Amino acid sequence: MPIELSTAHAPAHRxxxxxxxxxxxxxxxxxxxxxxxxxxxxxxxxxxLGQMSCTEVTSSAQRVYRTPSRIARAREDYILIALGRExxxxxxxxxxEVVIHPGAFAFYDTTRPYELLFDADFHQTIFQIPRAELxxxxxGTETLTAVGFDRLRPxxxxxxxxxxxxSGLVDQVDADTGxxxxxxxxxxxxxxxxxxxxxxxxxxxxxxxxxLHRLKxxxxxxxxxxxxxxxxxxxxxxISSRYVNNLLADEQTSFQRHVLAQxxxxxxxxxxxxxxxxxxxxxxxFAWGFNDLSHFGRAFREHYGLSPRAWRASRSGS
Numbered sequence: 001m002p003i004e005l006s007t008a009h010a011p012a013h014r015x016x017x018x019x020x021x022x023x024x025x026x027x028x029x030x031x032x033x034x035x036x037x038x039x040x041x042x043x044x045x046x047x048x049l050g051q052m053s054c055t056e057v058t059s060s061a062q063r064v065y066r067t068p069s070r071i072a073r074a075r076e077d078y079i080l081i082a083l084g085r086e087x088x089x090x091x092x093x094x095x096x097e098v099v100i101h102p103g104a105f106a107f108y109d110t111t112r113p114y115e116l117l118f119d120a121d122f123h124q125t126i127f128q129i130p131r132a133e134l135x136x137x138x139x140g141t142e143t144l145t146a147v148g149f150d151r152l153r154p155x156x157x158x159x160x161x162x163x164x165x166x167s168g169l170v171d172q173v174d175a176d177t178g179x180x181x182x183x184x185x186x187x188x189x190x191x192x193x194x195x196x197x198x199x200x201x202x203x204x205x206x207x208x209x210x211x212l213h214r215l216k217x218x219x220x221x222x223x224x225x226x227x228x229x230x231x232x233x234x235x236x237x238x239i240s241s242r243y244v245n246n247l248l249a250d251e252q253t254s255f256q257r258h259v260l261a262q263x264x265x266x267x268x269x270x271x272x273x274x275x276x277x278x279x280x281x282x283x284x285x286f287a288w289g290f291n292d293l294s295h296f297g298r299a300f301r302e303h304y305g306l307s308p309r310a311w312r313a314s315r316s317g318s
Contacts, residue, residue, distance in 0.1 A: 002047040002171055012038035023064070026055060027128060028076040028110045034062040047170045050182030053128040054170045058086075064116035071111065077131045079141065081107045081189065083163055087122030091115075096146035100124070104150040105160060107189075109142065125167045129186065137190035137220075138213040139250075140197050147196070155195045159188040176275040211237070212247045216258075223262055226291045230255040263288045264303050267296070271308055272315040281308050 003026070010018040019042045020032040026046050034040050042059035082091065084100040091098050091106050093114035098106045108114045111131065135141060149156040166181050173181065194213045218236055222228045233255070234241045245254050253261070266288045270276045276284065282293050285308075290296040300308045 002045045004043075004045045006043040007041055008043070015040045019059070019062075026053075027080065027126070028066065028078065029070040029074045031065040031067060031070065032062055033065075034060070036060055036062075048178070049166065049170050049173075049185075050175075050179035051130055051133055052182045052185070053126075054167055055126045055128065056085075056123070056167070057126055058121075058123045059118070060121050062118050064118075066110060066112075066114045068113055071113065074110075076110050078110045079107050079129045079131050079134050080110065081105055081127040081129065081163070082116075083125040083127070083160070083167070085123040085125060087118070087120055089122050089124060090117035091146045092117070093146040094142060098146045098148045100148065101150075103160070104148050105163065106146060106148050107141070108145050112142075112145075114146070125163070127163065127185070133186055134190060137186060137216060138194045138197075139208075140213075141193060144193055144196055149192055149196075153192070153195070155188075155192040159185075159192040162188050174275070176273045179269065179273070208247065208250075211239070212250065215244060215247055219259060219262060223259070223266065224287060224289050226286075226289045228259060228289060259289075260299060261303070263290060264300055267300065267308065268304060268311065271312040274316075277312075277316065281312070 005022045005026070007015045007019050007022075015038060016032060016034055016036075019040060020030070022042065022044055023030055023032060026044060040060055040062070042057070044055060044057050046053055046055040048054075082089065082100055083105040084102045086102055088102075089100050091100065091108055091114065093108045093112060100106050109131065149160065151157045151160060162185055166185055169181070170178070190213070194217075197213075214237060215233070218233055219228070222233075230241045230244050234244045237244070241255075248254055248258055251258075267284050267290075270279070270284045270288075271281065285293060285296040297307060300306075300311070304311060306314065
């Protein structure tokens with residue numbers, strides 16, 4: 001069920017403070033300012049879709065700030081994607097500024113200061129994503145914060161249409177479907193970001209980030225193959241095996257460790273899914289590229305602190 005909050009019943013002199021509490025409780029610690037005083041209004045409806053939240057925000061003119069002092073006291077680590085529905089809103093981060101019109105989106109990073117500007121009534125859909133979920137798909141996101149994504153580019157349009165569609169389904173699908181939809185949304189957003197990185201003048205570090213994205217995408221696409229190897233992956237990307245591990249070393253991992261972590265994550269998710277309760281643990285492990293159940297069990301316990309069987313039981317309540 002969605003969480004629904006509104007300033008409608010707040011005392012007039014408390015509307016701005018109440019709205020700030022609503023926004024901070026839903027997203028991250030922020031400062032809100034408005035000249036409207038008693039006339040400020042705002043409504044918010046938020047639901048979970050897999051690991052992301054989808055929030056409809058309708059409100060009036062205001063400024064919103066994520067300040068260094070707020071960041072220093074917080075533990076939040078998210079990417080926020082703002083999808084324009086009605087009115088316009090500005091985003092300022094990392095020395096860039098973009099105006100989000102209806103039918104466009106932009107994103108910003110909660111680990112660095114930003115400012116949101118609304119000069120009149122507006123309606124946006126905000127997708128809040130664990131930062132690691134997006135950065136696990138594409139590196140270099142910091143170069144595209146406060147940059148507009150609209151319908152002029154094919155991959156932008158694809159991501160935009162999908163985000164718009166799932167925002168209308170968020171409370172109509174079961175948890176397992178919601179997880180799959182959120183994964184697809186993240187994949188499409190990452191593709192749009194990766195495409196933008198590939199078609200703009202980039203520094204050597206950004207080129208490296210784009211190559212890392214291609215590497216991770218190849219691994220994700222072949223994760224179920226037990227024969228997936230660093231040599232074949234390197235050949236597919238036209239680089240050396242040593243360079244594959246060099247790229248992954250930027251994230252303090254290696255090819256084998258990254259593949260293992262991704263396979264474990266897929267099994268972890270499948271074992272928690274009510275829709276897959278009929279599948280044997282071994283069947284799930286083999287489906288994601290494991291070929292040794294003893295190794296799978298040890299690795300799962302080391303990574304998550306529970307055996308696969310205990311994890312599944314904890315999620316089913318049995």
